[in-house]
Amino acid sequence: MSTSTVDLQQDPHGHGDGGHGHDDPHHQHHFTNMEQQFDTSKIGMWLFLATEVLLFGGLFVGFGLMQARFPQQFKEAHEHLQRPLGALNTVVLLISSWTMVMGVLSARTNQRKKLVVYLLLTIFCACIFLGVKYFEYSHKYEEGLLPGHYYSHHGDKIPTVDGANGYATFFSFYFMMTGLHGIHILVGIILLAWIAVRGNRGEFNSNYYTPVDLVGLYWHLVDLIWIYLFPLYYLIT
Amino acid sequence: MSEHTLNPKAEAATYLKTLISLLILTAITVAASYVNFGAMNVVVALTIATIKATLVALFFMHLLHDKPVNGLIACAGFLFLGLFLMFTLLDFDSRENPQPFNLHPQVAAPPPAAAPATTPAPAPEHH
Numbered sequence: 001m002s003t004s005t006v007d008l009q010q011d012p013h014g015h016g017d018g019g020h021g022h023d024d025p026h027h028q029h030h031f032t033n034m035e036q037q038f039d040t041s042k043i044g045m046w047l048f049l050a051t052e053v054l055l056f057g058g059l060f061v062g063f064g065l066m067q068a069r070f071p072q073q074f075k076e077a078h079e080h081l082q083r084p085l086g087a088l089n090t091v092v093l094l095i096s097s098w099t100m101v102m103g104v105l106s107a108r109t110n111q112r113k114k115l116v117v118y119l120l121l122t123i124f125c126a127c128i129f130l131g132v133k134y135f136e137y138s139h140k141y142e143e144g145l146l147p148g149h150y151y152s153h154h155g156d157k158i159p160t161v162d163g164a165n166g167y168a169t170f171f172s173f174y175f176m177m178t179g180l181h182g183i184h185i186l187v188g189i190i191l192l193a194w195i196a197v198r199g200n201r202g203e204f205n206s207n208y209y210t211p212v213d214l215v216g217l218y219w220h221l222v223d224l225i226w227i228y229l230f231p232l233y234y235l236i237t
Numbered sequence: 238m239s240e241h242t243l244n245p246k247a248e249a250a251t252y253l254k255t256l257i258s259l260l261i262l263t264a265i266t267v268a269a270s271y272v273n274f275g276a277m278n279v280v281v282a283l284t285i286a287t288i289k290a291t292l293v294a295l296f297f298m299h300l301l302h303d304k305p306v307n308g309l310i311a312c313a314g315f316l317f318l319g320l321f322l323m324f325t326l327l328d329f330d331s332r333e334n335p336q337p338f339n340l341h342p343q344v345a346a347p348p349p350a351a352a353p354a355t356t357p358a359p360a361p362e363h364h
Contacts, residue, residue: 050314231282235270
């Protein structure tokens with residue numbers, strides 16, 4: 001693997017790569033070679049993921065502060081979340097992360113059918129996750145465990161601390177964070193379906209699998225966020 | 238790209254081991270949540286979560302064998318999150334009674350205009 005500076009000197013049009021990816025239709029002319037193109041896309045994806053960490057990070061910080069503010073009410077509100085369901089969803093997402101990474105490996109080793117199967121399995125896991133989430137949400141809705149002034153679990157006698165309802169605050173954060181995470185799962189399903197269709201057409205091979213890899217990174221980040229959401233909401237009481 | 242393409246079978250084995258480790262850690266953290274460590278509950282849960290997140294980042298997200306710049310960006314994201322958390326906590330600790338803004342006063346405050354009118358003259362008692 002020669003360095004890009006040498007490549008540029010040898011071939012000012014940026015197509016010199018010792019035959020590597022020379023004829024690839026995916027190769028865009030402003031990149032020295034396919035590897036540089038891949039690495040560039042990946043850096044862009046990681047920058048996006050860093051902003052995602054900060055997006056969810058703001059909510060995590062807010063949740064932490066309000067937990068410090070209403071320790072007793074948050075503790076009681078935690079009891080309304082069903083630990084087995086949260087654990088089930090964690091296991092489902094971890095398995096989906098594994099099927100995703102196996103999909104990327106399949107794309108990289110030119111196994112088209114395996115790629116599609118692994119992507120479909122990932123989508124299947126994502127749907128189970130959302131199904132469990134729907135069940136949990138409807139349960140909360142029926143019990144009036146809702147955000148802000150929609151909170152009605154205690155009827156008219158709203159228990160307050162210094163005039164503020166800590167339970168409602170808890171469920172505001174619960175719905176905001178798991179909801180935003182759920183939207184990410186939905187977006188992930190759409191992306192996975194798109195990749196599966198393209199993979200089925202045979203668009204990916206060992207020389208070009210950038211979209212599979214980047215969607216994979218996104219999917220693992222969604223999993224990674226859930227890895228923190230799960231203990232903070234379901235386990236710490 | 239070929240420089241970090243290892244033996245596919247070895248890679249698949251690594252991924253499977255990572256998944257099994259993650260599932261075991263999930264079982265441990267759920268089991269630990271039924272034990273009361275008091276104030277250490279948060280620490281235990283978040284430590285296990287961080288180990289799991291590191292496994293995902295290193296193996297599933299390929300950071301272990303990837304170009305260092307990607308790992309640097311990931312670390313920078315968490316570094317800035319840490320800074321954010323630190324300064325917010327400093328600010329939080331210096332305030333009394335911080336409220337979530339939209340839940341402010343639900344206390345039954347007496348209507349300010351009507352209050353003086355209904356309680357008129359019987360004031361002079363001990364003067």
